[in-house]
Amino acid sequence: MGARIPSALVVAALCSVASFGVVAQEKDDAAKGIEAYREALKDGNPAELFEMSGEELWRKPAGPKNVSLEKCDLGLGAGKVEGAYAQLPRYFKDTNKVQDLESRLLTCMSTLQGVDTAEYVKARFNTAKKNDLVALTAYISGASNGKKVKVSTKHPMEKQAFELGKRMFFYQAGPHDFSCATCHGEDGRRIRLQDLPNITKHEGALAGWTTWPAYRVSSGQMWSMQWRINDCFRQQRFPEPVYASDLTVALSMFMAANANGATIQTPGIKR
């Protein structure tokens, strides 16, 4: 485990001389130590606290209609949580859209609870509204722990989302002329002691996709995949993407489809 997914992209650029060279020498000793450290962290992941609060939010009547989210259809039928995360993102007929977990939660909050979700979209990360959504992802992803990633790209809109995500992944722009692929498109990339997975390959995609949402020990925060992606955009000095927008869902679709067949290990724990 570790900050595997698009982590610290721009930082990689700024620090590349120092990181990629010097650290490599110490790699063997350090790698062993870090492995032991990560192993020790796994026992007792504070993400469990967020799973608990997420489950409470799922079951608690809320919003103008004062109903819970328990009837929310995450793709496997109304109210079915177990295994649902392993098959997201997917095409939903009722919205005629490909949705990831977070965009789907917004749909359910709107239709079931009558919540004005625009406020949730606008809210900054690490504020109450976003933290509620993140806790929900901790709970729901936890109910897919151990399941195999099974994401379909058969529906034309799913296929389209995958292709859009792929395009975004390789799209090079911004003041640093960066793309996701700059760090996550080749094998053996690392920043400091963090291995950067090659998301264009199955092994790399699974290292990232299957371990988010995750508790980050550096900040003591629980991060969802939308938060992770949002921060990657920031690190690349790209404009901030709209929360749960089609583009962010498409990036998830690209990662998830590349990770198909891998075992979900959520919620994760990372540095």
Added chain:
Amino acid sequence: MLRAGSGAGVVAALAAAGFFAPGEALAAWAKDAFEGKSVADAMKAMGATASGASGDVQIVASDIAENGAVVPIQAISKAANTQQIAIMVEKNPNVLAAIFDVGPDVLPDFTTRIKMGETSNVTVLVKADGKFLTATKEIKVTLGGCGG
């Protein structure tokens, strides 16, 4: 650091519930030891004026911590009649992290996670049979200067 005033009501309620005896609750916290700025200060405050390294004291921790905000530590004593176990981080602003009382019903074996500001020696202090024993291990903290 102790602000007994603001929490007095809660503490009283607790005491009433039997969790903490009246007057004991905040007084029990070893303020002098926790405010110690050096290992020597903290040990002195805990009454450990003389101590020696001992193989009966074990620290289980990885040699490197990827992030100093969370460093897993297991402190174990094999010494007979262990009464207390403390964890100290030499280079932290306040060195003492925790004190565990070893009563008749628990094993002298505790696991927790501590913050480390930088690479430092971590010392586990054991009080056993009225004597003080120690073990020390260096843990490297790799929190990079490049942010993250």
Added chain:
Amino acid sequence: MPSPMRIRAASKDGITEVRILMNHEMETGQRKDSAGKVIPAWFIQEVKASLNGKEVLQAQWGPSISKNPYFAFKIKGGKAGDAVSVTWLDNRGETRTDEAKVT
């Protein structure tokens, strides 16, 4: 009202291993906010645990225990169905007690 703890207690070979996750900021009092003001220390100072109502453990903590603390210890004895109760008290006088059944 502080958030609940996650307590797991499992008995094996006459020893009950208790693993606890607590919801707490564990603010050190060393950090400053964006306005340059010191963020006041706010941390758990005392932890107590009992088995079937009998106190078995006392611990004292300083602010260098990590945020959202993890704490594991081993009780002599205990069997499936027994009740393990854990209480923490912080420097603001806030407290939280949770209970779990031994499995």
